[in-house]
Amino acid sequence: MTESEPVKRGPYRKTEARRREIIAAALQVFSASGYRGGSLKDIGALIDIDPSTILHHFPTKEALLEAVLEDKEAHDVQGMPELATIDPATIPAQFIALAELNNQIPGVIALYAIMSAESTTDGHPSAEYFRARTEHTRRTFRTGFQRMADAGLLAPGITADYAALSTFALWDGAQIHWLIDPEAVSVTETLRTHLQSITIVKIQ
Known part of the structure; x- marks a missing residue:
């Protein structure tokens, strides 16, 4: 202090x-x-x-x-890697590390899954928050994957736009399946397989 x-x-x-x-x-x-x-x-x-x-x-x-949403935002800021500045070859590993961190806070992930879906209904008070948050996250992902593309680290035929959207969508979807049946679904391994398919980086 x-x-x-x-x-x-x-x-x-x-x-x-x-x-x-x-x-x-x-x-x-x-x-x-x-x-x-x-x-x-x-x-x-x-x-x-x-x-x-x-x-x-x-x-x-x-x-x-x-x-409650501000608390989640603070968690996201702490966990999200600086995709615009780190070595692009380490970006997939950073995503995996964040997924592993999220495994420790299922309550927060459940909140995000439920509230993001509920926010699409008319007059929901968090609609603007989730619209802005989704746009920001997708843009952040694209920045990281564009840096990987510029470094020749994306798989043939994979664009930064596709990599960002598919990773974001798969990650959110896998988390919902994990919340429903945590014994049958591993978000980390699902994300790892996806990242290995769209990049040429070997992920530990």
Whole structure:
């Protein structure tokens, strides 16, 4: 901690701890029931508080959803490799490492799978978030695969556009199958096989 950073103590620390507890409970409920199916009562029941207490920390259910999505965004930023700057030959391995990291947080992956599908319905509060997030992820993937193409590392006939879209779609789809039947599906191995088929890089 630097001298310029405030020390969190007293009521502030308790408030922040309660906010984190509510976000974690909301993640669990939204992952199981979706945003519209999961209620503030369900969230409160997990941590033995009333919905009014939740609304003290988050003025609306939509504000709570935004906080949950911000938490996931922070995780994504920490896990996503810098595809624009790293050695292009290491990009497939970086994807595999991120898939392995995601294996440790099935609740977060379930939230993303359910909410991204639910966001396509009329009037959903996270529609813009998922539209922008999808575009950003696809663009990031394309940047990495274009660098691989420029280095001659994509398989013959594979373009950066195809590599980005197919990898993104397969990864999302494999995660849904994994959530349904984790014993039968390995996201990491499915992704590894795909990346080996569209690149000429040997992936460990």
